Amino acid sequence: MAYEVLRAAPSAAGFTPLDEHLEQTPPTFFGAAKPVLHLHCPSAKLSISSADLASQPDFAALQPESIASSGDERNALVEIRDVDVWVTSKHLTLFSNPKSHGIQIFYPTITIHAQEGNAVLLELNLSDANTADEDLEFLQLRILPDAVATTAHANGQANGDSSVPPVKALYDAISACQELNPDPNPEGDGEEGGVGGFDETAPGATGWITSENMADFxxxxxxxxxxxxxxxxxxxxxxxxxxxxxxxxxxxxxxxxxxxxxxxxxxxxxxx
Known part of the structure; x- marks a missing residue:
């Protein structure tokens, strides 16, 4: 599953603040009873193509009644306002308060993320694991954060450090949480073998003489x-x-x- 639909807005009370989590120094990042909140960007903007919105009703449901767009009709970029962005240890959540509708994205769904000017560009793979390569379905969106409510950085700064631009804070937070949630089937791993297609269970693969490869010796x-x-x-x-x-x-x-x-x-x- 690439994402889940939310009907209720997330609340800061439902997460463990990152600075508090770091002070506790638990044995694992997921040791806390609540997901850890890396960053909250209230009232951010999203930019998504009209073609993607037409094919993805769950994302289209984030847009308010009035829609601003740019470019020709086919490739128009639709700007969606008033979207709260929550970057947590388990999900990236986009929630539209005017529409009471949200999307909770699993990190392996994000195939590309990059800082692009004042926006963070995301490419999402919305297909399931059994989809053939030629049938994969992708969606691109840009998040334009205006402010940061809660954040933390590698140097220990926390709780909305104003010296870090919101777009940089958002990019760093998504990067950190992606590392905590790696793709369970990275490219190059065979379904029946190890990394790069190497099967450690093949006769003789480990260099030991066994009943299966004894004839070779x-x-x-x-x-x-x-x-x-x-x-x-x-x-x-x-x-x-x-x-x-x-x-x-x-x-x-x-x-x-x-x-x-x-x-x-x-x-x-x-x-x-």
Missing amino acids: MDEDGNFRMPEGATLIEGDEEDVGALGAGAGRTRTADEVDAEDGADDGAKWQRTG
Whole structure:
């Protein structure tokens, strides 16, 4: 789910202020009973294209009766006023008090965010995880904050520091909360493997000899052999190619048993 619709306006009492949260130093950011409020920008403005509003009724419901627009009719940018912006540890919320309507956006929905003049540009992926690439649905919006009610920065300033422009405070707050809510399926992760498509469960992927890849280490007579190009690790040193005396020579089962008898501390486990 990309977002949720709200009918009741958020309240500061429903959040833990960031400065108070930092003073408590809990073990995790989400340890507080309430979401942590990073920033509140009251009475901000949104700028969204008329085409996006026509295709997204939940976002269109944020606009008041009177609409200001610029550009040609097809690509007109619609300005939506009186939108409260709440940046919390769990969601980015846009709420229109005149319309008693809000949208609670999950951070992985935000695919792009950037500071653009006096606005923060957001691109939202409104499609679910099973949507094909060619059918993905995106929406762009710009948030133009006029003031900051509650904010905090890396240097410890908090509670509406007037020396930080509202647009910079908004950008920083969204950045911080995005880091706390990473995409659960980042690009490059395979559904059945690890990062970059590497599957640690594949036979031999970890370098260990198992029942699944044992055939690669045995010849037709059932004797152990080192596969071509394999790496021998001895102690803390790794030697590829220069394996020393006897490298590449097939040993018989009798030789292995003789070694077992000579050194009880280093046993081979042989099957078959």
